[in-house]
Structures are given as structure tokens and as C-alpha cells.
Amino acid sequence: xxxxxxxxxxxxxxxxxxxxxxxxxxxxxxxxxxxxxxxxxxxxxxxxxxxxxxxxxxxxxxxxxxxxxxxxxxxxxxxxxxxxxxxxxxxxxxxxxxxxxxxxxxxxxxxxxxxxxxxxxxxxxxxxxxx
Amino acid sequence: xxxxxxxxxxxxxxxxxxxxxxxxxxxxxxxxxxxxxxxxxxxxxxxxxxxxxxxxxxxxxxxxxxxxxxxxxxxxxxxxxxxxxxxxxxxxxxxxxxxxxxxxxxxxxxxxxxxxxxxxxxxxxxxxxxxxxxxxxxxxxxxxxxxxxxxxxxx
Numbered sequence: 001x002x003x004x005x006x007x008x009x010x011x012x013x014x015x016x017x018x019x020x021x022x023x024x025x026x027x028x029x030x031x032x033x034x035x036x037x038x039x040x041x042x043x044x045x046x047x048x049x050x051x052x053x054x055x056x057x058x059x060x061x062x063x064x065x066x067x068x069x070x071x072x073x074x075x076x077x078x079x080x081x082x083x084x085x086x087x088x089x090x091x092x093x094x095x096x097x098x099x100x101x102x103x104x105x106x107x108x109x110x111x112x113x114x115x116x117x118x119x120x121x122x123x124x125x126x127x128x129x130x131x
Numbered sequence: 132x133x134x135x136x137x138x139x140x141x142x143x144x145x146x147x148x149x150x151x152x153x154x155x156x157x158x159x160x161x162x163x164x165x166x167x168x169x170x171x172x173x174x175x176x177x178x179x180x181x182x183x184x185x186x187x188x189x190x191x192x193x194x195x196x197x198x199x200x201x202x203x204x205x206x207x208x209x210x211x212x213x214x215x216x217x218x219x220x221x222x223x224x225x226x227x228x229x230x231x232x233x234x235x236x237x238x239x240x241x242x243x244x245x246x247x248x249x250x251x252x253x254x255x256x257x258x259x260x261x262x263x264x265x266x267x268x269x270x271x272x273x274x275x276x277x278x279x280x281x282x283x284x285x286x
Contacts, residue, residue, distance in 0.1 A: 076188035110199030110264015
């Protein structure tokens with residue numbers, strides 16, 4: 001059985017070229033992936049990103065998640081910072097069994113949940129034996 | 132003024148180093164593979180240290196904490212002796228009991244962070260908001276702590 005994904009391709013951590021020539025780095029969000037018999041569920045931690053900041057694309061068998069933080073900065077002086085200024089990006093190689101037309105996504109309190117259903121033909125099917 | 136620090140955050144200029152660090156982490160994961168189940172259940176080797184940012188303006192102090200995927204009721208905020216403490220727990224829920232875990236990078240378990248506040252605040256006027264997995268706490272300064280304009284008449 002194929003695994004959902006072969007994450008950590010070199011692309012994951014490569015920055016994005018901005019029009020002005022500078023490079024903007026990304027961080028790879030932490031994910032959990034579960035496989036059920038009907039498909040996969042992928043959860044990614046993207047605190048600070050809302051629906052508008054998400055960009056999920058499927059190209060061939062590659063799934064790319066990009067999450068841009070809402071640039072909320074209080075109008076105050078920053079004394080101390082631990083949070084990353086980077087946006088999120090991670091690329092996954094999809095199991096060919098996934099029906100890419102039926103992927104759906106939702107985001108709630110900084111957790112992106114993707115449901116990646118398998119195509120009907122690969123789901124286990126029971127064959128009844130006729131008399 | 133000193134604040135509790137946590138592991139160094141990646142800075143953009145240190146990117147190649149960070150990438151190596153990731154590789155290192157994967158090596159470590161492989162090394163600990165046989166114990167993975169153990170560490171997952173005991174949480175011995177994993178610590179959740181949510182990132183905390185601190186801002187200040189004339190009126191108040193603002194603390195932001197990244198706490199993705201929490202329930203509001205599982206977050207505790209308290210103020211004690213000039214230190215703000217944020218703690219809570221993310222429970223290990225088996226959301227897909229019939230499923231097989233392919234990858235488990237998200238932390239579960241308890242966390243506790245505290246920040247020493249640089250000026251006194253009015254404890255009864257503290258407000259908090261939880262949005263997009265980020266907790267924002269606004270702590271209005273006490274009247275005495277606010278900067279004051281002093282009119283000086285130069286004769």
C-alpha cells in the first residue's frame with residue numbers, strides 16, 4: 001500500500017522569489033496524517049492563517065499547501081518575539097489512489113484539515129458469490 | 132528585564148542551517164523509531180513550547196501566543212506577582228479511531244509558559260481573544276505605570 005505522501009521533498013523549505021528579487025522563507029507546518037479505508041485526513045498547524053490566507057493546489061500528484069499569515073501586528077512596540085515571521089509551505093506527494101477532484105479543506109483555529117478521499121475503484125469491495 | 136526564553140527560533144538568514152537541522156531531526160526520528168510508540172505515549176522526549184510575543188504601547192501590554200487547535204476552555208490564563216502565565220492541555224483525541232496514523236508531528240499534552248511583565252497592569256481589566264489559533268491577551272497598565280506628559284513652564 002502506498003503511503004499518502006512522501007513529504008519533505010527539497011521544495012518544502014525553499015523560499016519564494018518575490019518580485020523585488022528578495023527571497024521570502026517558509027516554514028513547514030507540523031502535520032498529522034491518518035489513513036482510513038476511504039481516504040486520508042491531513043491536519044496541519046498553521047496558527048495565524050485564516051481562510052483567505054490559504055492556497056492549496058494539486059498539480060499532477062503533488063499537493064502544495066501555502067498559508068500566509070494575516071499580517072496582524074498590534075500598533076505597539078515589539079518587546080519580545082518568538083513566533084516566526086515566515087509563512088507556511090509544505091509539499092506532499094499524493095498516493096495515486098486519491099481522487100484529487102474530491103479533496104476538501106477546512107480551517108478552524110489554526111488547524112487546516114484536508115480530507116483526501118480515495119477513488120471508488122480502489123476502495124475495498126466485497127464480491128458476492130452467486131449460487 | 133529578562134524574559135523566559137525558549138529554543139532559538141529560525142531566523143531567515145540562518146536558513147541553510149535550519150534545513151540541516153531538519154535533516155538532523157529526521158535522523159533523530161529514525162534513531163528513536165523503535166521507541167516512537169513509547170515517547171508518543173509518555174511524552175518524555177516531547178515538549179510543547181508555544182511561541183509567545185510581547186508588545187507594549189502607552190496604554191497596555193499585549194501578549195500573543197500561538198496555540199493552534201485548542202478549545203477555549205482548555206486554555207488557562209493567570210496573573211501572579213507581575214508574571215503572566217498561560218497554560219493548558221491539548222488532549223490526545225483519537226479522531227479517526229478506525230484509521231491508521233501515518234504521521235504524527237503535532238504535539239499533544241500540557242504546556243505552560245510565563246512572561247514577566249515589564250510594568251504593572253490592572254488585573255481586573257485584562258481581556259483575551261482567541262482567533263485563528265492565536266491567543267491575544269491585552270493587559271491595560273495601571274494608571275501609575277502609564278507615561279505622563281508633564282507640562283513645564285519655562286519662564
